[in-house]
Amino acid sequence: MSSTVDVRAAVFTGPQQPLEIQDLRISAEPGPNEVLVKLAASGVCHSDLHALDGDWETPAPLVLGHEGAGIVVAVGSEVSDLEVDDHVILSWTPSCQKCEFCVSGNPVLCQLANETAYQHVFFDGKPRLSDGEQDVKSFLAVGSFGDHAMVPASAAIKIRKDAPLAQAALVGCAVTTGIGAVINTAKVEPGSTVLVVGCGGVGLNVVQGARLAGAKQIIVADVSEEKLELGRTFGATHTVNSRKVNLVEAVRELTGGRGVDYAFEAIGLPFTIEACYEAVRRGGTAVVVGQVADGVKISIDPFVMSDQEKKLIGCNYGSTRMSIDFPKIVDLYMEGKVDLDSMVTDRIKLDDVNEAFAQMRQGKGIRSVIEY
Ligand SMILES: NC(=O)c1ccc[n+]([C@@H]2O[C@H](COP(=O)([O-])OP(=O)(O)OC[C@H]3O[C@@H](n4cnc5c(N)ncnc54)[C@H](O)[C@@H]3O)[C@@H](O)[C@H]2O)c1
Ligand SMILES: [Zn+2]
Ligand SMILES: [Zn+2]
CATH class of the missing domain: 3.40.50.720 (NAD(P)-binding Rossmann-like Domain)
Structure with missing residues (x-):
């Protein structure tokens, strides 16, 4: 039996229900083209709230969150451009790098991502998390409301190591x-x-x-x-x-x-x-x-x-090409040309995620950021 990693995560169990903090499991060994990321931070975006409120049909159980950054802890056998200890921002659209959209420079429209990640499963059509009894999906194949996430390697974008990861997380959605x-x-x-x-x-x-x-x-x-x-x-x-x-x-x-x-x-x-x-x-x-x-x-x-x-x-997603734009925006932030510091209006623990949604409903603050 292959080894697993424990994941503490905020799980969506159905529309209008508070997220439940649960202990889940994920394989410690990434698939050939995947990486396992230890999350450092995740922003709470209104798209998470859309799912939570039932604005969008969303399957349960599922780990919400899609605006994350962290550190690579394991790398699949065919991944050549990432290594353990790399700092990465997660992309909520993985790129298959083969379809006409990816090849023509429009990875946000990736055909395979549309058919898989947008249904909250991985390129093979399967989820990666489990609660011991049943499979648990990851929102947009990210699920950043968990302290670890398996992601397709194309969804982990390497950034410089001197950038603070709480601010970098926001580049994963709102900023980009x-x-x-x-x-x-x-x-x-x-x-x-x-x-x-x-x-x-x-x-x-x-x-x-x-x-x-x-x-x-x-x-x-x-x-x-x-x-x-x-x-x-x-x-x-x-x-x-x-x-x-x-x-x-x-x-x-x-x-x-x-x-x-x-x-x-x-x-x-x-x-x-x-x-x-x-x-x-x-x-x-x-x-x-x-x-x-x-x-x-x-x-x-x-x-x-x-x-x-x-x-x-x-x-x-800002018509982004993630691998070009994420590091560029981080550079602009480090040079003082883009303000990410003022975006982080609350730093919270995973257990307080439901409170962050209450704040968002009231239009308070800009971004609550979960720090792991
Ligand atoms: N296109 C994309 O790729 C993409 C990516 C991320 C988020 N989104 C979407 O963008 C939207 C905004 O996300 P966010 O995280 O910035 O949300 P947010 O909750 O942080 O901000 C929404 C803002 O709208 C204001 N507002 C609400 N009702 C209003 C009204 N009637 N008139 C004027 N202002 C009003 C609120 O006061 C608040 O400042 C969401 O719908 C989200 O799903 C889209
Ligand atoms: Zn978002
Ligand atoms: Zn593609």
Whole structure:
């Protein structure tokens, strides 16, 4: 019998149920193209909350969490670019490196990841964790709410060892998604006008990305004054409290009636996606970053779409190429050009993860980070 490693993890048992802290097991020997990672930290992202709330159909039992960083403790026989003790950020989209999307430089669209990791299983269609009686899945084949995780080697991206892992964990989702939405997905040009709706972990990184891209005007919208203030800290030039005023009208006013060049929705609500589309100028681009609950639809006027050549585009994971962007963002942080320190508003223990979701529901803080 092969040896196993104990994993202490927060397990999803069904929608609206608090996560249960359980002792699970995982094989100590990674498959040929896998690595075993000892987690140092995991952020708590709104996508975990979507799963927990039942917004998305999610199988149970399953270890949630997908924004993690840690240290490699075992390496599969065919893995050539990682070794024990490497520091890694986990990617919630593994790349098969063979499908047309991976080969053409779009690993976020990996065909095999879509068929496996997005169903919370590994490339062979199987889970890796067990509670002794039954198999336990790992959210997006990561499951970073556990102190160890087996991941496909392509989902463990090596970074420099002098970067703090709590901050690095956030590069595994919010930071890469937000900055990537601006730089990779929309390709915002210097001097652009930008609207960001929703100043959470993802939205504040869209703001940060817009600042890096040289946007001249960055308008942020949120319903929380605290979040709007944070928007300013990360580079916003104007704030709109969309609980108090009409968002589209406010944006028109701030742009001399023209509308913004780019609008990013970073909440996941149909009416704010529609507002983003309305708020862009003729020929402008609205980017859907926030993710809606299963079955939610939006309403867009197709005449406006053709007549005004407005674009509505989607953004998965900041259209990132993880192995290029993760180390690059970590470098930018280490050089003081990207702020990750202010993102970590709470450092918590795994046992307190349900409290972190309560905070997120109330819109408090930016990111709670579990430290193992
Ligand atoms: N596209 C992707 O690849 C990707 C990756 C990660 C997360 N996401 C999605 O992005 C969204 C945001 O995630 P997050 O972790 O930043 O969430 P978060 O909870 O940290 O932030 C959401 C923000 O939206 C604000 N908000 C809520 N309702 C609002 C309203 N009606 N009007 C204005 N502001 C409102 C909140 O005050 C909060 O500041 C989620 O839907 C998440 O699933 C998408
Ligand atoms: Zn996330
Ligand atoms: Zn692929």
